[in-house]
Amino acid sequence: MYEKLKEILAGKLMVPPDLITMEATPEDIELDSLAVVELSLVLDKELGIELSDDVLAEASTVGDIVRLMEERGATL
Amino acid sequence: MPRADAAVTGLGLVTPAGTGVERNWETVCAPKPAAALDPALTASPVRISCRVPDFDPAAQLGARRAHHLDRFVQLGLVAAREALADAGLDPAAWDGTRVGVVLGCGDGGTTTLEREHRVLLEEGARWVSPLLIPMHPLSMLAGQVAMEFGALGPNLVVATACASGTSAVGAAKDLLALDRCDIVLTGAGESTLTPLIISGFAQMKALSRRHHDPAGASRPFDADRDGFVAGEGAGVLVLERPDHARARGARVRARVVGYGASADAHHMTAPHPEGRGIEAALRAALEDAGASPADVAHVNAHGTSTPLNDLAEAKALRRVLPGSPLVTSTKGVTGHLLGAAGAAEAVYTVLAVERGLVPPTANLERLDRGVELDIPTVPARRRIGLALTESLGFGGQNAVLAVAGA
Numbered sequence: 001m002y003e004k005l006k007e008i009l010a011g012k013l014m015v016p017p018d019l020i021t022m023e024a025t026p027e028d029i030e031l032d033s034l035a036v037v038e039l040s041l042v043l044d045k046e047l048g049i050e051l052s053d054d055v056l057a058e059a060s061t062v063g064d065i066v067r068l069m070e071e072r073g074a075t076l
Numbered sequence: 077m078p079r080a081d082a083a084v085t086g087l088g089l090v091t092p093a094g095t096g097v098e099r100n101w102e103t104v105c106a107p108k109p110a111a112a113l114d115p116a117l118t119a120s121p122v123r124i125s126c127r128v129p130d131f132d133p134a135a136q137l138g139a140r141r142a143h144h145l146d147r148f149v150q151l152g153l154v155a156a157r158e159a160l161a162d163a164g165l166d167p168a169a170w171d172g173t174r175v176g177v178v179l180g181c182g183d184g185g186t187t188t189l190e191r192e193h194r195v196l197l198e199e200g201a202r203w204v205s206p207l208l209i210p211m212h213p214l215s216m217l218a219g220q221v222a223m224e225f226g227a228l229g230p231n232l233v234v235a236t237a238c239a240s241g242t243s244a245v246g247a248a249k250d251l252l253a254l255d256r257c258d259i260v261l262t263g264a265g266e267s268t269l270t271p272l273i274i275s276g277f278a279q280m281k282a283l284s285r286r287h288h289d290p291a292g293a294s295r296p297f298d299a300d301r302d303g304f305v306a307g308e309g310a311g312v313l314v315l316e317r318p319d320h321a322r323a324r325g326a327r328v329r330a331r332v333v334g335y336g337a338s339a340d341a342h343h344m345t346a347p348h349p350e351g352r353g354i355e356a357a358l359r360a361a362l363e364d365a366g367a368s369p370a371d372v373a374h375v376n377a378h379g380t381s382t383p384l385n386d387l388a389e390a391k392a393l394r395r396v397l398p399g400s401p402l403v404t405s406t407k408g409v410t411g412h413l414l415g416a417a418g419a420a421e422a423v424y425t426v427l428a429v430e431r432g433l434v435p436p437t438a439n440l441e442r443l444d445r446g447v448e449l450d451i452p453t454v455p456a457r458r459r460i461g462l463a464l465t466e467s468l469g470f471g472g473q474n475a476v477l478a479v480a481g482a
Contacts, residue, residue: 013140013143014134014139014140014142014143015140016138016139016140030140034206034207034210037206038205038206038207041202041203041205041206045203
């Protein structure tokens with residue numbers, strides 16, 4: 001799932017790939033509130049994973065987002 | 077309003093004639109027309125445009141930054157960077173509260189708007205990008221330039237359609253004269269070569285349909301002209317209060333010494349047939365400059381290559397400037413950059429004054445009978461004490477700048 005997220009962050013939100021690690025914070029990858037909404041939309045569109053921007057905004061690292069995706073993805 | 081000149085200390089250009097001021101000057105003086113068949117417009121009634129060649133926003137601005145910017149802002153930012161570097165200004169060292177940004181734009185982020193409108197119609201509202209609103213408004217042009225450089229002073233986007241760039245430089249000059257700023261980054265950015273906008277211009281019969289000869293489609297003042305060629309681009313000038321420029325030992329490339337503006341109050345899109353509106357703006361610019369018509373050695377005309385504009389404009393120029401200055405329309409090379417046209421042409425006018433060289437009008441083969449102007453078709457050497465550059469906008473807005481040597 002981490003690889004899928006990395007692909008989306010780099011390929012769709014154009015985050016420089018070398019900034020993306022499991023430990024990276026939203027600030028590290030310049031994920032502001034607009035980008036969180038964008039990420040929520042792209043996750044749904046590309047992977048069918050529904051995570052609202054409110055839920056995503058609570059993640060404090062990329063790893064947290066991966067865990068949220070795994071939880072939500074598993075229920076599909 | 078106190079009479080005051082503005083020093084031009086920096087220039088930047090990203091146009092169909094190339095990225096960078098020097099490359100532009102070579103192309104415009106060659107003259108090498110940029111118009112070509114446009115693969116993105118295959119379904120439009122008109123398929124000719126002037127695009128900025130080899131522009132790679134990710135390489136210029138970084139992929140992440142470029143992703144958040146509509147193309148009109150990308151072009152504007154790159155031109156602004158060049159202008160600031162040319163001015164030798166370091167944004168890390170300046171008092172940002174005294175730095176204004178006044179940029180012109182006609183249509184804003186139509187590329188983004190049209191893309192997201194397609195998403196709305198084809199996929200539904202819930203898939204519309206949250207970046208639509210941060211990317212498409214005209215205000216973003218000046219806002220993003222301020223963010224990039226820490227310019228904390230007055231921040232405006234001037235929208236007077238195809239006169240926007242010229243109006244912006246005039247407004248910037250006024251801000252300096254009122255002592256509201258020491259430095260203003262001014263000019264314009266525009267990119268609206270989208271199927272919807274081009275179809276709109278085509279449907280009102282404003283565009284050239286010379287599909288058999290795209291390079292010859294933009295032919296200002298020529299008897300066979302049949303419309304303009306839409307282009308995109310950006311031009312930025314760094315204007316400073318002369319005392320500020322002097323105090324920091326800046327190289328002054330030219331001075332903006334006059335600004336005149338008027339409205340036709342006549343028709344939505346057609347200029348007054350006798351050019352009464354542009355005549356008033358021409359006279360106002362001369363008065364603002366404290367100059368007489370005989371002082372004018374060169375005019376960078378609006379010269380769009382539409383039948384109506386070029387004739388009305390030629391009549392006004394003939395009445396106001398009977399002394400036969402050398403007139404040019406650089407749109408023969410660049411096409412019509414719409415809201416950014418006046419900005420690019422202000423830069424070309426500064427270069428003409430600085431270098432004593434009038435760029436030619438491309439594709440002028442047979443002067444229209446009603447055009448009684450001296451229009452060189454090869455670069456013409458002339459000492460230029462004072463030059464004018466003028467723009468007319470749909471809506472009837474007219475703007476004229478007077479530019480003098482340093």
